[in-house]
Amino acid sequence: MHDHGTYPLKDLNLKTTPKRVAILNLLAQESTYISPEEIWRKLKGQFSRVGLPTVYRNLEELAAGGIISKVIHPNRQLYYYFCPNRDHHHHFICVACRRVEDVDYCGMEDVERQVSERIGGRVLSHIVQVNGLCRSCSAKGGNGESTHVGVMK
Amino acid sequence: MHDHGTYPLKDLNLKTTPKRVAILNLLAQESTYISPEEIWRKLKGQFSRVGLPTVYRNLEELAAGGIISKVIHPNRQLYYYFCPNRDHHHHFICVACRRVEDVDYCGMEDVERQVSERIGGRVLSHIVQVNGLCRSCSAKGGNGESTHVGVMK
DNA sequence: TTTTTAAAAGGAAATGATTTCTGTTTACAT
DNA sequence: ATGTAAACAGAAATCATTTCCTTTTAAAAA
Incomplete structure (x- = not known):
């Protein structure tokens, strides 16, 4: 369980926004892979307005920064999972x-x-x-x- | 360079159709990865009528049979390449x-x-x-x- | 060789994940 | 406090891949 203060977002020139932190926390809690769409569904429980593009954008940025990883599934979808504590x-x-x-x-x-x-x-x-x-x-x-x-x- | 008679299509319950053979020959000639769409473009030079679904269908069947392999590229597209002679x-x-x-x-x-x-x-x-x-x-x-x-x- | 039939193919249309665009909001440096 | 670049929402576009349905064909059986 991470405190968001420990995510090295600043190093990556990423702002510490509530949604970004929520996405990171969701991923940190997951013990397995999770798709962008699943993340989005969970996010909607916490925010009245969230766009799916926001999820994709954040996942790509976080993956680019190496905070999370992108796992390629042989089927269509791409799944993401969280790294640091695993x-x-x-x-x-x-x-x-x-x-x-x-x-x-x-x-x-x-x-x-x-x-x-x-x-x-x-x-x-x-x-x-x-x-x-x-x-x-x-x-x-x-x-x-x-x-x-x-x-x- | 394979003679199509040597492809073990029969073992896989796949018929030896002209297009299937053409796809295999195309892949056999390629020295690198090639996307379904690129295969389709080349195929159109050899047949007056070819559908993109035919390419996808064949690639999946051939990959399922292990005759060709599916390579997952980190970007969107999936690339395929040929196996037997490599x-x-x-x-x-x-x-x-x-x-x-x-x-x-x-x-x-x-x-x-x-x-x-x-x-x-x-x-x-x-x-x-x-x-x-x-x-x-x-x-x-x-x-x-x-x-x-x-x-x- | 002809007949039979299950597989293969065409083509149009659907699907569905991901991206783009535009106007608005927000984090955070100054 | 304020200005500015980054984030965001939401709608719409994109585009690889599939589905569906009809027609054609390879090859097994007669």
């Missing part, structure tokens, strides 16, 4: 039921090292998405082939 | 110039093992996207912060 982790997406699970493990240190060496540039971050069948879907027996998306073999 | 690799995206570079290295064996163990499910594939500054952008000195998107710290 450990770095990866995402497992079940190709059958589409649910996203967090994997509290990274193991990308070597990969990052190799990549920066080969590219000759600087690695800042990475996105890892592991696709497969979750425990319950793999128990049900299907192979998930028919619902595969975003799979790289 | 080795598995990762993508490095420069946060400054947005260019995508292939990294001919995987190193995800341990990560996959760990993930499947922790999830208790079956890992089928993974998507790795490494964000950073490419050689030339990092030489130019910027830190890329202002263009950050989709970055997970």
Whole structure:
């Protein structure tokens, strides 16, 4: 639970507006991903007037500043989640039921090292998405082939 | 350069139609990513009538079958590329110039093992996207912060 | 080879997430 | 307190992707 005074908004030349802070607080409370639209719905409970563009604008600004992160979902929508109070982790997406699970493990240190060496540039971050069948879907027996998306073999 | 007879379409219950084959050949010739719309434009040079929905439908089917892969770009559009004649690799995206570079290295064996163990499910594939500054952008000195998107710290 | 039928394709129209635009309000530096 | 650049609302535009329905076609069966 953050006190808004601790968000480094000033460093990013972003003003500390009530809506911006509310968005940050919402994200900080979420334990999982949340879409811009869901954020908007929750925001409407706190303010009489809020526009969806405000949500998008803020999310992009905050993501640009690295305060929050943008997670790319293989389906249409993009989900955002909050960073500071969570450990770095990866995402497992079940190709059958589409649910996203967090994997509290990274193991990308070597990969990052190799990549920066080969590219000759600087690695800042990475996105890892592991696709497969979750425990319950793999128990049900299907192979998930028919619902595969975003799979790289 | 593939002979279309070698595409395992039959295994996927997909018919060998002229347009499907043309799409596969286009992708096979591409050395980089290509959007559905770009594929459509090229296809229109070969057929008097082609619909964009046909392109999307085929891409989804082929991706579902694992013949091609879907690459998620941090911006709006989704890009697709062809698999069979290329080795598995990762993508490095420069946060400054947005260019995508292939990294001919995987190193995800341990990560996959760990993930499947922790999830208790079956890992089928993974998507790795490494964000950073490419050689030339990092030489130019910027830190890329202002263009950050989709970055997970 | 002809027949049959399920898949594929065309094309128009719908969808729906994201963005743009314009006028108004507000945070905060001076 | 006041001026100014940033934020905001709300309506409308954009544009990639899907849906729907009808026609065509690949390829299995006869």
